[in-house]
Amino acid sequence: MSTQEAAWLAWYLCAVSLLLTAFGLVFLVASQSLVSAPVYDYWLLNTVMAVSFSPVGALIAPRLPPRNPIGWLFCAIGLFGAMRLFAAEYAIATLLAVPGSWLSALPGGEALAWVSSWVWVVHFGPFLFLALLFPDGRLPSIRWRPFASLVALVVGGGAVAVALWPETAARFDAVNSPLGIEVAANVINPVETILYALALTAAASLLVRLIRSKGIERQQVEWFAYAVVLLAISTTLAYVVSEAMDVRWLGWISSVLVIASIVGLPVAMSIAILRYRLYQIDSLINRTLVYGSLTAVLALVYFCTIVVFQRVLIVLTGQEPTLAVVASTLVIAALFNPLRRRIQSFIDRRFYRRKYDARKTLETFSAQLRDETDLDALSNGLVGVVRETMQPAHVSLWLRPEPASKGERAL
Known part of the structure; x- marks a missing residue:
């Protein structure tokens, strides 16, 4: 793929992400007065991911070597966030709206409710590989290859298992998966546990890279590493500790930290590009x-x-x-x-x-x-x-002597 083709594809994905986000927010606003019961749908989290990751991915993806997928991972995170937002808001607006309203007459609600039930698992994949491959697109060492294979297996298998789960989602009681298989229900909880464990391990891989790096590479990695570690800690607090302890205020604070740390990932990338010349595209980011x-x-x-x-x-x-x-x-x-x-x-x-x-x-x-x-x-x-x-190693100034006049040369 040429650089121009990659640029077209990256900006096309960015445009799709932003359009899906816009339509998702339209359905969110339109359904406020027509949905019979409030639903917690992670709309703010998904909006933040779509809006913050997609433009950064579109900027850097075409300008990196083909073997460095960091830009495309940013595009994928933004796109899946937009898909989650649009699918969830459309399903909520059409399936939970007051009967007889114009929203309840829209088609495709059940299909998008099914999509919203499993796309979150796929969304985990780009996050995990981003932590594993940042900044050069390579694993920290060859020893991490089995872990990368495990990530791909769990994300792919987990998404299939959730898609096959008979119940699409608890918030859509009347909707069942079109591929519902009872056995798949036994895989859901283990998949969630394994995904969180993989996320913590991927964050640890970035710390390993930070410890091993030196000089300018260390400065490029450290901001991103801090953001990833904060994301791992806040996610654990929000979805594991707060639920286990049943402490409501801890869940709210942790959710705010999750959103802040997710925004911190593209911010950290921008700092590495602008201040430490990561990927050598700082002039482009400057103009942007x-x-x-x-x-x-x-x-x-x-x-x-x-x-x-x-x-x-x-x-x-x-x-x-x-x-x-x-x-x-x-x-x-x-x-x-x-x-x-x-x-x-x-x-x-x-x-x-x-x-x-x-x-x-x-x-x-x-x-x-x-x-x-x-x-x-x-x-x-x-x-x-x-x-x-x-800032040269040594500097000196030599001034050419003024040439003698004709009379002086004659003397």
């Missing part, structure tokens, strides 16, 4: 951050100015003239370059401190050039600038 932030700020300013101008003009003229749109457009045009420079400066200051300091040093030296006339002072200043910005 700058223009993404710029677009968001300008859209907010545009919306606010339209609202403000319309209200002012309604008070003054008693109608809604198109002048508000024209004025808002002019404001956006005037703010574009100043905002872009400020956002670029902020991102450079936060993530490209060395580049930011070097630019400040050059600006200071440029100001000195305008006023300084002493050659020795300028020479020392130039050497200092080169030493501070380029």
